[in-house]
Structure formats: C-alpha cells, structure tokens
Amino acid sequence: MTTATEARNNIIARQQQTLGHSNEELTSLVEKDRVHRDVYLDPEIFDLEMERIWGQAWVFVGHDSQVKKPGDFITTTIGKEPVVMVRDKKGEVNVVYNRCGHKGAKVVGKPCGNAQMFRCPYHGWTFQLDGTLNATPHKCGYEDTAFDPADPQFSMQKVARVENYRGFVFANLSEQGDDFETFMGAALETIDNMADRSPQGEVEVVGACLPYFHDCNWKMFFENLNDAQHPMVCHGSVGVATKKTVRELPEGTPVPKEVEIISPFGSSYELFDDMGVTVMENGHSFMGGKHSIHSSYSEIPGYMEAMIESHGQEKTERVLGSNRHNTAIYPSFTIKDAVQIIRVVRPVSVDKTLIQTWHFRLKGAPEQMLHRTITYSRLINSPASMVGPDDWDCYARMQESLRSNSAEWVDMRRYIGREESADGLTRAKGTSDLSMRNQYKAWTNYMTQTSEQEA
Ligand SMILES: [Fe+2]
Incomplete structure (x- = not known):
C-alpha cells in the first residue's frame, strides 16, 4: 500500500538527486543581512519551496464555518497540491487531496458546494466525504487483478495532519516536524484574540473571499507584512489626501469613519518604531502588542456592553487591550485580529501569487463591527482600494527590476x-528588518532540512 506521504517522500528524494541546488548552494543565497535575488526569480527554487516549505509547514486551508453542514466543501491548494476541505457525515472536517485514485483527474471542480459524495467526472469512481473509495462502476474487469478497494492508493488520500483550532483549519502534508501548537508558538494568541473578541468566543466567515492576484513572488508579500519602513512613502499620498479631505470638511461635519482607518497608514516613522516588531520560531512575527495602527478606532455602541456581559470586565480589558497588527504565520497566513480579517497566501508561480482576503463576523457582536471589517477591506485590501495597489505596484517593480544584472543582493x-530577546520572543524597533531576517532563517531551515526521505 502506498500512502500519500510515502509517495511525496519518494518524489522529493528523486528531486533532490536531479535538481541543481545543493544545500550548500541554497545556504549561500541567505546571508545574515541580505538575500540573493535568485530566491525571488529562480523557478527551480520556487518548486523546491513548494515541497520543502509548503510541504513541511502547517498551512492554512480554511475556516470551518465555510463548511457548516455535512457535505459542505471548499477546494484550494497547499503549495501546488490541490485539496478539498469537507465536512463529513459525522461532522468531522477532513482535508483530502483533490486527485482521483484511479487516473488522477481532479475530482472536485467547484470552489465550494455541497455533496453527498464525490464522483470523478472521468470514469465515475465515487468517494465518501472522508476521501475513501466508495465504489467503482462495472466491477467485473477487476476480478482476479488483486485490486483492493481498501488500499488508500485508490482513495482521494488524506493529507498527513489536520488541526482545527477554534475553527481555523490548518494542514501539514508531512507526518514529521512540530505539532501544530509548537509550530504556532506565540502566534496562536492572535487567533485566540480574534475569537475572544466575539462575545460568544466564536467567529464565522462572511461572504466570499476577496481575491487579488499579485505579479510577484509570494515572499515579497510576506516580507511586506511587518515592513514598517514603507507606509509613509508607499502610502504617503493616501495619508496626504485623507488629511486634506478632513481639513476641507465644512465646519461641524462629522469626520467620516473611513478616516480613522486610512489615516494611520500615513503615520510617522516614530509611531511605527514605537509599535515595535516581535519575531518567534518558524518565521512568524507581528507588529504592535499594546498598541497598533488599529487601537484608536472609535467605540461601536453596544459592543463593549456585550463583551463585558459575556466575558467580564477583566477578560474584556485584556482581550481588547491586545492590539497586534499583521501577525504573520509563515508561510501561508496573516491575521488582523483587531479588525477580523485574514489574508491567505496561495503561490501560483515564481512571479505570481494569489492573495485571498476573508472577513469574519464576531458572533454576538453588533453588526456594525462587521461593517467596519468590510469597510477596512474596501479601503485597504481590495484591488480597487486606496492602499493595496500601492503595495502591489512596488512588488511588481521589484519582481521586474531584480532581473537587472547591475546587482545581485537584496x-x-x-x-x-x-x-x-526574552521569553522566547525577540523584539526590535518597528522599522527594523528583523521580521525579514527571521523569515529567511526559517527559509534556510526548511530548504536545507535533510528530512526523513533521505534517511
Ligand atoms: Fe503597504
């Protein structure tokens, strides 16, 4: 019997023999204060990243509120691997490879839906909601062939490990490596904080995702998450325009809610330095903590009361007193707990990356909280927003001009x-490049691991 993990290990072992990047060559691309441009440009390195980083890290798949009822499913990718997240008839959330155990066709074509079972459109093999083979048509031809329907090679195979943490479903394609909580470390507190901002302690996805294709390597987006040197330059025009709009408002006009969301993007270097950046193991990081660019939003009527009634004064103050900005969980996921938004990284190729933005309702909170969340994305994350395209343009410029032979290093x-450093965390001023250096420490560890397949 060949499991998905064994098959993946065989493929990786063959790649390591044939691809032209030894561990020494990969290590030489990352120095303590700079990285070589090839990490953004070389398609072969991209393929290795998909196997060695995305194939060994815990990667975000979806939120279980996207599959509320038995049979509900979504399709997505983990690195280059097509997968289906599906709730089965027992209520369990499974993550299975979206590959028919017969001829290898993609079984599920839709981005989401509900099914009693999955049926391959090619030869009609059917699969239960946990991926196991249900039936094959016209069985007579398999008599006396040693065909065993229970052999997992004929199923839509399960990924090696799945964890559902407060509704956030992560998967790991490898059986080896840290368990989920060890992998997450202090980053887990950001997920807790978002869920605890609900008076019921639960969040749910609202609506479809906001997709945004970026013409850049996935790491450029990830490095930008805690890059606090860029806002006052890259988004400077937005800050100036917002201030001008406020100045020109007729006397007595209330300041629009949008202003308190946009204005901080034009803040000073000092404000971002003061927010600070914190890094931890496995490439994760966040900005802020006690305060961030989200901590001065005006109160929404009824929210504080609902929180205190459910959680009590002390817990409410603790939860709302934590203000992290962009917790980056390397390599796939970033969360703004204070505004209930996640962005998910789906690498497409060495120079193309899909960013998916999802919005959350805090169960039990006034609906105005959700309106603010959606407004935030309309202003900041959308391809038609005032902020996201600034970043997009800079990533595309890097992807284009790093090809210049005038220099090799970033x-x-x-x-x-x-x-x-203290308590397993390392902190620096907000405009430090610390989070990027920390990501490349993780990159080197993943990319040069002599994992079980070589043993
Ligand atoms: Fe930005």
Whole structure:
C-alpha cells in the first residue's frame, strides 16, 4: 500500500538527486543581512519551496464555518497540491487531496458546494466525504487483478495532519516536524484574540473571499507584512489626501469613519518604531502588542456592553487591550485580529501569487463591527482600494527590476544587532528588518532540512 506521504517522500528524494541546488548552494543565497535575488526569480527554487516549505509547514486551508453542514466543501491548494476541505457525515472536517485514485483527474471542480459524495467526472469512481473509495462502476474487469478497494492508493488520500483550532483549519502534508501548537508558538494568541473578541468566543466567515492576484513572488508579500519602513512613502499620498479631505470638511461635519482607518497608514516613522516588531520560531512575527495602527478606532455602541456581559470586565480589558497588527504565520497566513480579517497566501508561480482576503463576523457582536471589517477591506485590501495597489505596484517593480544584472543582493540589515530577546520572543524597533531576517532563517531551515526521505 502506498500512502500519500510515502509517495511525496519518494518524489522529493528523486528531486533532490536531479535538481541543481545543493544545500550548500541554497545556504549561500541567505546571508545574515541580505538575500540573493535568485530566491525571488529562480523557478527551480520556487518548486523546491513548494515541497520543502509548503510541504513541511502547517498551512492554512480554511475556516470551518465555510463548511457548516455535512457535505459542505471548499477546494484550494497547499503549495501546488490541490485539496478539498469537507465536512463529513459525522461532522468531522477532513482535508483530502483533490486527485482521483484511479487516473488522477481532479475530482472536485467547484470552489465550494455541497455533496453527498464525490464522483470523478472521468470514469465515475465515487468517494465518501472522508476521501475513501466508495465504489467503482462495472466491477467485473477487476476480478482476479488483486485490486483492493481498501488500499488508500485508490482513495482521494488524506493529507498527513489536520488541526482545527477554534475553527481555523490548518494542514501539514508531512507526518514529521512540530505539532501544530509548537509550530504556532506565540502566534496562536492572535487567533485566540480574534475569537475572544466575539462575545460568544466564536467567529464565522462572511461572504466570499476577496481575491487579488499579485505579479510577484509570494515572499515579497510576506516580507511586506511587518515592513514598517514603507507606509509613509508607499502610502504617503493616501495619508496626504485623507488629511486634506478632513481639513476641507465644512465646519461641524462629522469626520467620516473611513478616516480613522486610512489615516494611520500615513503615520510617522516614530509611531511605527514605537509599535515595535516581535519575531518567534518558524518565521512568524507581528507588529504592535499594546498598541497598533488599529487601537484608536472609535467605540461601536453596544459592543463593549456585550463583551463585558459575556466575558467580564477583566477578560474584556485584556482581550481588547491586545492590539497586534499583521501577525504573520509563515508561510501561508496573516491575521488582523483587531479588525477580523485574514489574508491567505496561495503561490501560483515564481512571479505570481494569489492573495485571498476573508472577513469574519464576531458572533454576538453588533453588526456594525462587521461593517467596519468590510469597510477596512474596501479601503485597504481590495484591488480597487486606496492602499493595496500601492503595495502591489512596488512588488511588481521589484519582481521586474531584480532581473537587472547591475546587482545581485537584496538588503535586510536595518537595526541588525539591536534586538532584545526574552521569553522566547525577540523584539526590535518597528522599522527594523528583523521580521525579514527571521523569515529567511526559517527559509534556510526548511530548504536545507535533510528530512526523513533521505534517511
Ligand atoms: Fe503597504
């Protein structure tokens, strides 16, 4: 019997023999304060990343509120692997490879839906909601062939590990490596914080995702998440325009809610330095903590009362007193707990990346909280917004001009050597390049791991 994990290990072992990047060559691409441009440009390195990073890290798949009823499913990818997340008849959420166990066709074509079971459109093999083979048509031809329907090679195979943490479903294609909670470390507190901002302690996805294709390598988006040197330059025009709009409002006109969302993107270097950046194992990081660019939003009537009634004064103050900005969970996921938004990274090719933005309702909170969440995305994350396209343009410029033979290296030295460590976390001023250096430490670890397939 060949399991999906065994098959993947065989493929990776063959790649390591044939692809032209030894561990020494990969290590030489990352120095303590700079990285070589090939990490963004080389398609072969991209393929290795899909196997060695995305094939070994815990990657976000979806939220279980997207599959509320038995038979509900979504399709997506983990690296290059097509997968289906589906709730089965027992209520369990499964993640299975979207590959027919017969001839290998993609079984489920829709992005989401509900099914009693899955049926391959090619030869009609059917699969139960946990991926196991249900039936094959015209069985007579398999008599005396040693065909065993229970052999997992004929199923839509399960991925190696799945974890559902407060509704957030992550999967790991490898049986080896850290368990989920160890992998997440202090980043897990951000997921807790978003869920605890609900008076019921639960969140749910609302609506479809906001897709945004980026003409860049996936790592450029990820590095930008905690890059606090760019807002006042890259988004400077937005800050200026917002201030001008406020100045020109007729006297006595209330300041629009949109202003308190946009204005912080034009804040000073000092404000971002003061927010600070914190990094941890496995490439994760976040900005802020006590305060962030989200902490000065005006109160929404009824929310505080609902929180105190459910959680009590002390817990409410603790939950709402935590203000992280962009917790980045390497390599696939970033969460804004204070505004109930996640963005998910789906690499497409070495120079193309799909970013999916999802919005959450805090169960039991006034609906105005959700309106603010949607407004935030309309202003910041949407391809038609005032902020996201600024970033998009800079990523595309990097992807284009890193091809220039005038130089080979990308610098990441800002505030190097001026970090402070305590309690397993390392902190620095907000405009430090610390989070990027930390991501490349994880990148090197993943990319040069001599994993079980070589043993
Ligand atoms: Fe930005």
